[in-house]
Every structure is written in structure tokens, then in C-alpha cells.
Amino acid sequence: MQEEGQPAIDIQSYPDQTDAIQQLVVGRADATITQDTEAAFRETAQPGQFRIAYTYPEAETFGIYHRQGSDALSAALAETVEAMRDDGTLAEIAETWNLPVEGTNYSTEVPSATPEATPAA
Numbered sequence: 001m002q003e004e005g006q007p008a009i010d011i012q013s014y015p016d017q018t019d020a021i022q023q024l025v026v027g028r029a030d031a032t033i034t035q036d037t038e039a040a041f042r043e044t045a046q047p048g049q050f051r052i053a054y055t056y057p058e059a060e061t062f063g064i065y066h067r068q069g070s071d072a073l074s075a076a077l078a079e080t081v082e083a084m085r086d087d088g089t090l091a092e093i094a095e096t097w098n099l100p101v102e103g104t105n106y107s108t109e110v111p112s113a114t115p116e117a118t119p120a121a
Contacts, residue, residue, distance in 0.1 A: 024050065040098040 012029065014020045017038050023029035042050055064077055084090045090104035 043098050
């Protein structure tokens with residue numbers, strides 16, 4: 001970009017997304033990258049203050065994690081979330097928090113790591 005007369009990009013990292021958002025608010029940063037859940041929360045918490053310039057075409061995969069060996073808990077979580085999916089509760093929650101409703105039609109299959117998703121060594 002500098003070759004085209006544009007100013008250099010100064011990339012900074014912060015311990016968490018809240019710190020990055022604060023830098024936007026006070027004008028020390030021009031943009032930040034975040035998950036759709038954070039963006040949806042900010043749009044609800046601070047309407048009209050931010051604009052989404054780009055979203056990735058692939059959805060993020062989120063999950064409910066718990067300690068190994070908690071078979072009863074695992075079964076209860078699966079049963080409850082399936083019921084919430086089936087009765088529309090998950091879709092209602094997604095709509096309330098400005099999240100993609102299509103993400104509520106989830107699969108119970110755990111995705112395997114792909115070369116694109118594997119961190120560099």
C-alpha cells in the first residue's frame with residue numbers, strides 16, 4: 001500500500017476484544033477483526049457506533065465444552081440443546097442477539113481439523 005502512496009498499516013494486538021473495541025471508541029484504532037458473536041453483541045450494546053465492512057463466507061464452529069468423563073452432563077446438554085433447536089428456542093436467541101439463524105440448525109458431528117484450520121508451527 002505504501003507503494004501506492006497509502007500510509008503504512010500499524011497492526012496491534014490486545015489481550016481481548018473488549019480492549020480492541022475500546023481503542024476504536026477512543027480513536028486509537030481504525031478497525032478490528034472479531035467473531036460474529038462479538039460484532040452482534042456490539043451492535044446491540046452500542047447501536048450505530050460501528051459498521052461491519054466484511055464478514056467471512058464460512059461460519060465459525062462453536063461448541064459446548066465440558067470436562068471429560070461427565071457422561072450424564074454430556075447427555076443432558078445434548079438433549080437440552082436438541083430440544084431448544086427443535087422447538088425454535090435457539091433461533092429465537094439468535095434473532096434476539098442479531099446472530100445468523102441458520103447457525104442454529106447445527107450438527108452433533110465434531111469437525112476434524114483441516115490444513116487451513118491448523119495453526120502454523
